[in-house]
Structures are given as structure tokens and as C-alpha cells.
Amino acid sequence: MDKQHIRNFCIVAHIDHGKSTLADRIIEKTGLLTEREMQEQVLDNMDIERERGITIKAQTVRTVYKAKDGQEYVFNLIDTPGHVDFNYEVSRSLAACDGAILVVDAAQGIEAQTLANVYLALDHDLEVFPVINKIDLPSAEPQRVIEEIEDVIGIEAKDAPLISAKNGIGIDDVLERIVERIPAPEGDEDAPLKALIFDSLYDSYRGVIVFVRIRDGKVRKGTRIRMMATGATAEVVEVGTFGAGQFIPGEELSAGMVGYITASIKNVRDTAVGDTVTDDDRPCDEALPGYKKVQSMVYCGMYPADGAKYPDLRDALEKLQLNDASLRYEPETSIALGFGFRCGFLGLLHLEIIQERLEREYNLDLVTTAPGVIYRIWKTNGEMVELTNPSNMPDPSEIDYMEEPIVSAEIMLTSEYLGAIMGLCQERRGRQTGMEYIEANRVLLKYDLPLNEIIYDFFDALKSRSRGYASFDYELKGYEKSSLVKLDILINREEVDALSFIVHADSAYERGRKMCEKLKDEIPRHLFEIPIQAAVGGKIIARETVKAVRKDVLAKCYGGDITRKKKLLEKQKEGKKRMRQIGNVEIPQKAFMSVLKLDSE
Amino acid sequence: MYVRALCNEIASYAGTVKEPVYTVFFGGGTPSVLTPDLLKKIMDTVVTHYDLIPGAEISLECNPGTAERATLAAYRSIGINRLSIGLQSACDSELKILGRIHDNKQFKSVYYEARDVGFDNINIDIMSAIPGQTIESYENTLTEIVNHDPEHISAYSLIIEEGTKFHDLYGDDNSVIYTHKVNDLSSHSNTRCDIPSLPDEDTERDMYHMTKEILSSAGYHRYEISNYAKDGYECRHNSVYWTGGKYLGFGLGASSYYGDNRYKNTSDLGEYLEQKGKRYDLIYIDESSAMEESMYLGLRMMKGVSITDWRKRFKRDIWDVYGKELRKLITDGLIVTDNDRIRLTDRGIDVSNIVFSNFLLD
Secondary structure (H helix, E strand, C coil): CCHHHEEEEEEEECCCCCHHHHHHHHHHHCCCCCCCCCCCCCCCCCHHHHHHCCCCCCCEEEEEEECCCCCEEEEEEECCCCCHHHHHHHHHHHHCCCEEEEEEECCCECCHHHHHHHHHHHHCCCEEEEEEECCCCCCCCHHHHHHHHHHHHCCCCCCCCECECCCCECHHHHHHHHHHHCCCCCCCCCCCCEEEEEEEEEECCCEEEEEEEEEECEEECCCEEEECCCCCEEECCEEEEEECCEEEEECEEECCCEEEEECCCCCHHHHCCCCEEEECCCCCCCCCCCCCCCCCCEEEEEEECCHHHHHHHHHHHHHHHHHCCCCEEEEEEECCCEEEEEEEECCHHHHHHHHHHHHHHCCCCEEECCCEECEEEEECCCCEEEECCHHHCCCHHHEEEEEEEEEEEEEEEEHHHHHHHHHHHHHCCCEEEEEEEEECCEEEEEEEEEHHHHCCCHHHHHHHHCCCCCEEEEEEEEEEEECEEEEEEEECCEECHHHCEEEEHHHHHHHHHHHHHHHHHHCCCCCCCEEEEEEECCEEEEEEEECCCCCCCCCCCCHHHHHHHHHHHHHHHHHHHCEEEECCEEEEHHHHHHHHHCCCC | CHHHHHHHHHHHCCCCCCCCEEEEEECCCCHHHCCHHHHHHHHHHHHHHCCEEEEEEEEEEECCCCCCHHHHHHHHHHCCCEEEEEEECCCHHHHHHCCCCCCHHHHHHHHHHHHHCCCCCEEEEEEECCCCCCHHHHHHHHHHHHHHCCCEEEEEECCCCCCCHHHHHHCCCCCCCCCHHHHHCCCCCCCHHHCCCCCCHHHHHHHHHHHHHHHHHCCCEEEECCEEECCCCCCHHHHHHHCCCCECCCCCCCEEEECCEEEECCCCHHHHHCCCCCCEEEEECCHHHHHHHHHHHHCCECCCEEHHHHHHHHCCCHHHHHHHHHHHHHHCCCEEEECCEEEECHHHHHCHHHHHHCCCCC
16 A cells, blocks of 8 residues: 555544544444444443543554545544543554544534644644534534634634534545545655554453554564664564454555554563654664653552452452553552552543453452552652652651642633632642633633642532533643641541541641541441541541440341341441451441542532 | 131141140231131131140230220130230320321220230330430330339330331431422321421430339339330240240241241232242251351340350350350440350440341351
8 A cells, every 4th residue: 555545643622522423433434344333432442431431542443435536545543542641642642643633512612622632733743624523413603613713723624524423414524634634644665664652452362462653664574673662672473454343464564554563572561652663673763752651640559348359459450551551550558458559540530440440340349548649758868759658658857848740731611610610720729820711701721730639529620610611631740849748547546547648738627627527427336436536747637526326226026027137137247347447446448438529519 | 818818827837836836926917907706716726726735825916996895805705815005105196106096095995995804914015216206205105004004015116117108208317308208107297397306316215224214113124125024924925036936927928937947928918818838038047047046036135145055055155156256245345144144234235236246157
């Protein structure tokens, strides 16, 4: 296939604007799949993705389109994740493309992620053309949205296809536009191999399957390849392209093409996304730009609810990591929760997805501790330590100062909620860095926010305070000095390590109080009174009490009640089993997660 | 038709039961709605097919709204020698809340007519923690029934059970919750303002403790968590349940413990009338289940569990099986041992479910 007939592109959009649906339509129209084979959303093949309506793992499909000029074109549609947690993956996927389709909802217009993604695409020098989706909605205002795109983003939108991906309206127009507007790839087939890894996948039969975009040169079975950043080498077993939901083996991949390589690589870590693949015998001079080591942003402890399941949890994490290089974990021990792992994630959504997969696919019952970010502690001896587990916080006398990660956030909203959202950012220690009216009633707010203020429930708060009209995007900006303290929780006068968390000194009292109130509701009454206290540096700042049980008695127990009575007692005993024993107190598993819901009232 | 099916069922077991019968209890629902004729038929069936010992305790549950003098006399002549009357409260407004159709006056007339026709062993059921009940009104109920001088008093604390109207109304934490179901609580309380709140936990316990005080000073000793009697008038029938004795239950939804099985009859009338004799919720009581029961039923009785009897029954020492649990419960002040017996303390009674759950074996 000559390069002139290849189009490598992706679709960028704000969440729910119809990216996956358009992808489905393109696949359908290009005729590789019959309608019967067509699952509702072909690209999203993981259960969780379908339920959450988002794409987690970037995937790619190769289809063949016969254009109106009578020629056949190969389309490599590279799917990109739609969530801010996966920004780096998005940027690598974009780097594998030559152009992008920007999907904008005809009713909603531009949203925070529309901007973030389109700027990302423009940064990668991609040719971007817009399509206006959902024109069949009663509230659709395509003309307004076109103007918005031209004003805000500054790209031509006058002749943007007006489509409804859901109802298959305007798709032909999009296909022709892909041929016209997306440039054919460039690259030198005879130069040394230079290919970008934009994704990888672990398959238990074939090992790691590396997704690549070939910039220069060729790769075929038997080529000895080298990953330039990780240094791993391997001999290619198979190359090929992506059918919908299947791998189609081929002879070779050459400059301009998108495809996969298998080489009996056992660990996805060896094939880091963003790394450059070259020919070990004839390496290229320099790697492709932009490679970053993936950084975990959010950490939490994960413990099996049943301590005996620790090996199962370890195996499950190992397996998940084969497929998800951004998941980090290391063993840790908690006095309260026993053996578990401290896990690192790209963000809170990533955390939730992993948690759900562990519970659903591996049938594990988990106790998760409060998520936290990575703090930098500068000690008086000049040493710097990164803190991922609050329990490991050094003695305050050894601490010179602490730093916390700050993000630059962009929030797009309608102006009527401006006050509410600015209030929210204020509460979360935000610092306003900008505000632009992009239309009479639409505002782009820019804030610097501490990451630890947004990892719990910022997204939910934003949605509820704006009635869903605000959208949000952020990227890590750096670290700043901050006044942070470790908040400890004492139950029946015993410190519970798994409940400690780091908090800004100014909100310690408030959070401590809420935490105690929440735990008071979560901890069942015992035979004795249980004080619940919050403390900072040994000083009690809040207290609640779980009163002792006064009565738990069955007044009647005659012939017909005995079997039922036993069930009741069994339930009581079973309930006890599902709790964690801290000293004399039994604490339900979910109490450990209650800190997550402190602001939900 | 129902009585015929019932008699057939009673007769059907005759061949299998070799043991003598010590007690008969007509209860569950309101057996006193049966005419004496029908009741006699049932009683005759029992007498014909079983070895009923002389002086057996034969009880009948009786609703104060449904019994007349002639009927009571007829019951007596059939051989019924113990009457259990479900008064619940001497306060009429509380009876309404409970959805009862009788009032205190009707109760008194039934009670004294029963005395008149020769019943010399009568139980009165009363209830504490009724919505709207106060310490004073409950104390009044207690003193009033003590004055009637019955032989036996069962004093229950109202339990809000799942699936009942009260549960819909008060929820799990016993706070008033308003739902559309409020309306069918009873015709007398069909608006929100009419729903009285449940006595709080402290008041409820105060009532419970007051029960013991008033009744014991009047000569009734507590022999089970909710049962009080004058000496020699403990209900022999109910004691069977708490000591692991065997019993056969006949009729719709009746429970039995016979052989080594606990089981239930159908609760579907149509099915019952077909007389298929199908057993529901059949549970085999193996030795460890029997041990568990011996504790959580036996400890309901104030005299507690005898260590010697336990060893005789199970051929094992109770301390070998439950040593750890017993020691902890003793340390926590929930049970005590004296000589041969293990008993609940007052605090242990208050939280007896928690105590009992310790005796379930893995």
C-alpha cells in the first residue's frame, strides 16, 4: 500500500459528545463489518468501558474505504481515551496520527475537554477538521456551535459536516472529508526503523503486543528490535494490522503504516508508551521526541477484605499490570488492615477502574484507604523524601517544610454558575489565574488548585453546583510549598493507621470533625462506649462517641421462632466477620473509605 | 374442613410417636375463634391417638375480644386447664395503636368469667415499648394485672420486625419514618400527627427493669427473659422449647422438632387442605447445632444451663467446647457461673443476642 492512500487519524471530543459512536459508524460504513457483527460500540470492548461510556485503553482499527474518486484508502482510526487521567496516553495516540476529527455536540458546544484535546492535537501539528454531531437533538444549535469553534479555537468550521452519528446522518460526508483533509503520512521507507509505541496490550498467548506507528523504515518477522528508552530487545515474531476486534497478520509494516508487533516480550513495562522502536542491527540516530515516564498522581492502600486473600490480590495486580503499565503497586503492611499494597494511579478515575476490575474480574473484596497524592518532604538535614503513605510521615521535628502537587485547571461553564464554581475553587484553596468570556454567557475559568483538593470529589461537587453545566480539565503544574499536617484518627484511644491522611492545616479541624461524625455512623454500637477522636500532632481536635448497646434481645422465642432465631444470630456473627478488629472495636470495612465521602452532603 | 385436615394430620403421626405427651398448646393466631365443638374434636383426636399423661398441661391462647362465658365453660369441660389471655395493655389507646379489637373492660370480663368457670391457671400477656406508651401508663398496666392475681405473666418488649406495619413505619433505627404505608397502620391513626413515637431505648430498658421489680415484689419470679410465674406455675409447654425437648406442631405454618429435624408445615391454606404433609425449612439438627441451641435457648431461662446435664447430654465438657467464649463473657460481666449453672446477668439479658451469637460453632 503506497503512503498516498493511507490516512492515520483520531477523533477528539469532550466526553459524551459522540466520539465512539462516530467511530462505530465509520467502521460500519467502510464495510469491514456487517451490521449484525456490529456491537453497539465496537471500539469499547471492556465491560467497564461500556458501562461508564468511556474508552479506557486506546485502540485502533484499520478499515478500507472506497472513495468517490474510485480509489481505495486505508483508514487507521486511532482511538484515544477521553479522560484527563489518561492525558499522556492521549498525547501518544495523537503523535501516531496525521490528523484529527474534532467532534462537537451541537447542543452543548465547546467544553473543557474539547479545548484541552484540540489544543493537544494542534500541538502535535495535526490537521484538525470539525464535525458537528447530534444535529437531530431538539436543542441542537449547529450554527452557534460553528461560530463558537471559529471564535474560540480559531479553526475553519463553516463547512463542517453536520451529522448525527447515532442515526447515521452525514457519515459519507465525514468519510470524504477524511480523504480530503487528513494529509497522507510522510516518512522514508529506506531509512533505519523508527516507530512510535502508542499502546501495548498483554496477551497470555503472544506476550506483549506493541501498537506502533512506523515513521521511517520497515519491520517484519525476524527483525531484531530495540526499545530506545527501556533498552529492551527482542526478535519480531509477527507484524500485522488491526481488524475490528482482531489482529490481522501481515508481511511487513513500513513507513506511514500503523500496526502491531509481537516479539515474545513478557512485560509491558519493556514497551513503554511513547518509546521509540528501532532496528537493533541498524538503529536510527535519535528517538522520537515526547517520551515521558508515566507518573502516578494518586496513591491509596488496597487490602483484601479477607486477609487470606492477600496472594490473590497480588496475582490480580500482577495480571492487571501486564496490561496497564501505569499501574504501580508495592506491598505494605497496616496495623489495622494487615497485608496489602500501596498502589499508584494516574488519577481517581484510574483508581476506580482498577478497583472495579479487581472486584469484578478477580472477585476480590477490597478495602481501600483514602487516596492521597505524592507529597514532598524536605527534611532539616536537606534530604527530600516523597511521601505516598501518610503513615510514613517523619516526625515533625525532622521536617523543614513540605510541598504538594499543584495542577492548572480549566473549567468551562455558563456564567450563571460562575459564583458557585468560583466559591468551590476558593474552598479548595484554588488560585485564580485567568477568566475569559468565550461567548456572552460562557466562561473559561483558569485556576491553580492543589491536587489533593480535587482527587476526592471535586468532580462531583463541580457537577452538582453547576447542575452539570461545568466541565473540567487539568494538568500537573508542579510542586509548591504548603502547610500540611497529618490527621490521625483514634478509635477507642487507639490510633488507626489506615485512617490517617494528610490535610492542609487550615482544613484539619473541619475534616477531622466530619471524619469523626462519619465514623460515628459507620461503627456499630458495641457493649461499651467508643470514643472516636481526630488528632493532629497528638492533640485532639474533634471527638464523637458511639454509645454502648443498651439492648439487643429477642423477647419471644418459642417453637416456631427457633430456626429464625438461629439465622438472626448467624447474621450477627457473619456481620462481625466482615469487620476489622482494632483493639476491642470491630470496624466495618466501608468505614475505611468513609473519608472519600466527607463532602457529599 | 380445616379442622378435618388438622385432625387427619394429628392422627397421621400416631404410629410414629411412642413417647407420652406431657403438654398440649392451642396457640398461634386466635384458636379461641374455634367453637368448643371443633376444639373438642381436635382434643379427642389427640386423646385417641396419643398417650396423654394424667395432669398434662393443656393450654389455650385466648383473645379477650372473642370469648364468652359459655364458651369458656365449654373449654374447661373439654379438658383445657390453662388459659393464656393476650391483654397487651390496660390502656385502651395503646391497644388501638397495636390494632387490637378488645379493650381493657372486655379483658376483665373474660378474665373473671374464666376464673368463675374454674380456670385456676391463667397467663396474661402484656407488652412494653408500645408506641406512645409512657413509664406511668406501663406501671399502671403492671399494677393492674398484678391486682388480678394471675398465675403467670408474659411481659414482652415490642420488637419491630421486618415485614410488619411497625417496621414500615419506624424503620430499623426505630425513628418514625413517614411513608404512604402510614395510612394502613390502623383506621385510628391515619394522619402523621397521630403517630406516636416509640419509647426511646433508655425508657424501654427502664420499663423492662421495672417489670421485674414490680412483678417480683408481687410474688412472681422471672424464669425466662420474658416470662414470670408464681412458684410451680412456670409454663411446662414453653419450657420444652428452651430445653431442647421434642414437639410436634400441627396446623397451618406450625413448627416441629421431631427426630433430629426442625421443620415447618406449609403456610398456604390451599396446600394445607390437600394434606400432602410436605415439610418446609427442614433442618437437620446435628450434635453441634444441638450444642448451639442448648446455649442460646437454655440461657433464656434464668436458671441457666447445668454443666452436669450438659456433660450427660453431649458426653463432653462444656468448658472444652465453649471455654474461650464463656471466659470472655464472664470477664465482660454478661454471664456468671455458680456451682453447676451458667446464667445470664441482668446486663447479659439486655444484650442476649450478642451473648448468644458467641455460641455459634464454625
